[in-house]
Amino acid sequence: MNSSLQFLGAAGTVTGSKYLLKHADKTYLIDCGLFQGLHKLKERNWEPSPIDVNGLEAVILTHAHIDHTGYLPRLVQGGYHGPVYASEATCALLELLLPDSGYLQEEQASYANKKGYSRHKPALPLYTYQQALRSLQSLRPVKLDESLAVDEHLTVTMRAAGHILGSAILECELEDLKLVFSGDLGRYDQEVMCSPTAVHQADVLLVESTYGNRAHSREPLEAQLAQVAGDTLERGGVLLIPSFAVGRTQQLLYLLRKLQDQKRIPDLPIYVDSPMASDATAIYCRFGAELNLKVDLLMDEEACPLRCRETHFTRTVQQSKWLNEAPGPMIIISASGMCTGGRIVHHLKHRLPDPKNTVLFVGYQAQGTRGRLLSEGAQQIKIHGMPVPVRAKIASIAGLSAHGDYHELLRWLSGFERAPRQSFIIHGEPQAAEAFQERIHEQLGWKAHRPSYLETVTLGE
Numbered sequence: 519m520n521s522s523l524q525f526l527g528a529a530g531t532v533t534g535s536k537y538l539l540k541h542a543d544k545t546y547l548i549d550c551g552l553f554q555g556l557h558k559l560k561e562r563n564w565e566p567s568p569i570d571v572n573g574l575e576a577v578i579l580t581h582a583h584i585d586h587t588g589y590l591p592r593l594v595q596g597g598y599h600g601p602v603y604a605s606e607a608t609c610a611l612l613e614l615l616l617p618d619s620g621y622l623q624e625e626q627a628s629y630a631n632k633k634g635y636s637r638h639k640p641a642l643p644l645y646t647y648q649q650a651l652r653s654l655q656s657l658r659p660v661k662l663d664e665s666l667a668v669d670e671h672l673t674v675t676m677r678a679a680g681h682i683l684g685s686a687i688l689e690c691e692l693e694d695l696k697l698v699f700s701g702d703l704g705r706y707d708q709e710v711m712c713s714p715t716a717v718h719q720a721d722v723l724l725v726e727s728t729y730g731n732r733a734h735s736r737e738p739l740e741a742q743l744a745q746v747a748g749d750t751l752e753r754g755g756v757l758l759i760p761s762f763a764v765g766r767t768q769q770l771l772y773l774l775r776k777l778q779d780q781k782r783i784p785d786l787p788i789y790v791d792s793p794m795a796s797d798a799t800a801i802y803c804r805f806g807a808e809l810n811l812k813v814d815l816l817m818d819e820e821a822c823p824l825r826c827r828e829t830h831f832t833r834t835v836q837q838s839k840w841l842n843e844a845p846g847p848m849i850i851i852s853a854s855g856m857c858t859g860g861r862i863v864h865h866l867k868h869r870l871p872d873p874k875n876t877v878l879f880v881g882y883q884a885q886g887t888r889g890r891l892l893s894e895g896a897q898q899i900k901i902h903g904m905p906v907p908v909r910a911k912i913a914s915i916a917g918l919s920a921h922g923d924y925h926e927l928l929r930w931l932s933g934f935e936r937a938p939r940q941s942f943i944i945h946g947e948p949q950a951a952e953a954f955q956e957r958i959h960e961q962l963g964w965k966a967h968r969p970s971y972l973e974t975v976t977l978g979e
């Protein structure tokens with residue numbers, strides 16, 4: 519039967535994951551991500567959607583990150599009324615992430631209008647908090663490792679991907695064709711997340727390549743973190759860690775707690791200044807069985823390894839503002855992880871001009887984000903349209919990534935018994951995807967294609 523796949527995002531870039539699968543007369547959407555980062559990418563979120571919502575059978579999500587799910591409210595607003603399948607933990611996380619995304623859209627639009635720095639007059643949100651809330655009603659939770667019959671043509675099985683809580687590799691079976699979507703793949707032998715599930719067979723494979731050209735540092739994470747934290751705290755400074763609320767924050771709390779238990783950093787106050795990170799931590803505890811941690815400990819406030827001893831979860835805006843003025847030494851973990859919005863932006867404004875402080879990046883920084891500018895050594899950055907001098911130390915720890923490096927990606931690929939008939943390298947910036955394409959060819963002897971944005975390919979040929 520005729521099948522095709524169109525790449526509506528994460529082709530030549532790492533955001534906007536959307537793949538339109540057509541089979542017989544049916545259409546399915548795999549992931550429904552928002553474009554983030556560069557202005558020209560974000561513009562795509564506003565372009566008329568190439569998805570015909572009336573002909574769309576189902577949406578299936580790999581995991582909760584906004585670059586894989588954040589277009590959903592727009593899709594529902596545009597008239598999509600069908601089911602959106604995602605793992606149980608992904609559904610729980612989306613109850614936090616999607617409304618927050620709507621809130622951020624509204625906040626950015628109203629700030630731009632107030633300060634008059636948007637090119638669009640008036641600046642509008644892509645969708646609102648309320649619209650995001652409404653889109654949650656389409657979610658249909660699916661258990662990992664159980665087959666879901668989407669309809670008479672398509673069966674989907676979700677396998678743990680080890681990237682964030684609930685993240686899944688999708689095994690999609692059509693009558694005559696098996697497609698595997700890697701989603702974002704996690705790392706092997708980690709302490710918080712499990713390793714990516716091995717898959718042995720596919721006719722069509724889509725594999726991510728975020729770190730297709732990089733190997734993670736083999737230096738133990740704890741040593742790096744202890745070093746950066748120790749230096750900053752000795753100066754009496756503030757260690758400011760921009761962090762994704764989901765996944766990274768919990769990993770950090772785990773590591774900081776471990777360093778405290780080993781007396782390698784002092785028991786000083788750690789502020790998690792993100793209501794979402796606090797709620798996400800609770801969801802991590804609820805779905806603890808999917809992690810590598812002891813579930814019985816996760817339910818215990820004192821012994822839970824996802825909490826440091828003096829952890830404060832700040833919720834109100836007043837508490838957050840108070841933190842802006844509070845003297846060090848202390849550690850503040852705040853979102854968003856790439857400094858594109860949220861409370862971290864205010865913290866940066868207050869902490870960047872002081873050389874005592876350190877801003878520590880613990881994750882991937884996409885092109886066009888403030889995080890990328892800072893990590894590339896910018897002397898000054900713009901916040902709310904105003905220049906802010908960068909005098910604080912800028913550090914980064916790469917090993918904390920939730921994405922496998924090319925060794926780990928190849929390790930996962932080596933689980934396949936033979937080369938898929940068609941392999942596509944997605945979710946990577948051009949250099950990363952290209953380098954990974956060469957590595958796949960060298961090490962596995964497979965030919966893999968790097969699709970371009972909006973490209974359509976015929977499957978099973």
Ligand SMILES: [Zn+2]
Nearest residue numbers: 581583681702
């Ligand atoms: Zn992700």
